[in-house]
Amino acid sequence: MRVGPTLEALLEQYPKDLKIVFKHFVVHPQHATIPATAACAADKQGKFHEMYKLIWEKGFSAGRNLSQENMEKLAGELGLNMAKFKADQQGECAKKVRQDQQDMAKIGVGGTPAFFINGRFLSGARPIEQFKALIDEELKKANERIGKDGTTAANYYEKWVLEKGKKSL
């Protein structure tokens, strides 16, 4: 979460050009698996970011209480459907967390936080300048490519990162 303010500042500075996607990568399964599935289950009810903030504020920062009991309490505060929340945690979200882990491990992630900026790796909670340097480089490339060969802003990531990028380390 140390990097949270940096990411918020980046979103403010690049309001139209930046998107931040969250992928689970559990390095400490004994503590981090339950909140990961809880955040995912909240996402299934459209409340990922609210749950994400609550888990950091009322779970992690409040004595690292990341228990299932506390996750259900936080889900209750958000007014989530509890039966669905618990079912998703055990079912689809357990799978999603594992899939995210595999997606990230395949391209070399070994710890958190780790970032790929249009596919380019940046490890750890770095100063905002390091993020901005990479974002500006990638933004320049995107501006040069968009409008040519059928590249649009909407398909840019698909064409230039997912299709052309390395699929494994």
Next chain:
Amino acid sequence: MKRLGVLFLSVLGLAAVGCQRDDSQVGEKLDQIIKQNDEILKALKSGAGAGARAGAAARPERRRPDPQEVYAAVADGPYLGAKDAKVTIVEAFEFA
């Protein structure tokens, strides 16, 4: 009686010589053991060092992604920001 006394003294003398010989043998033996011990310790130390070095060599540093390369980071999670942004950051995170 005089003969007995001479005999007794002779036995004592022989015993003393015998004991001296035994003491020197024990001393030699101790020297040998200490020397061997030193050699074993020396071998163990150099062996352990070599073992540690061999272990480090057998455990290669984990490869990390090259920041100059582009990796196909699947971006299918919840997100913040513009839907069709030109730059997408994929963050691998955990609550820990």
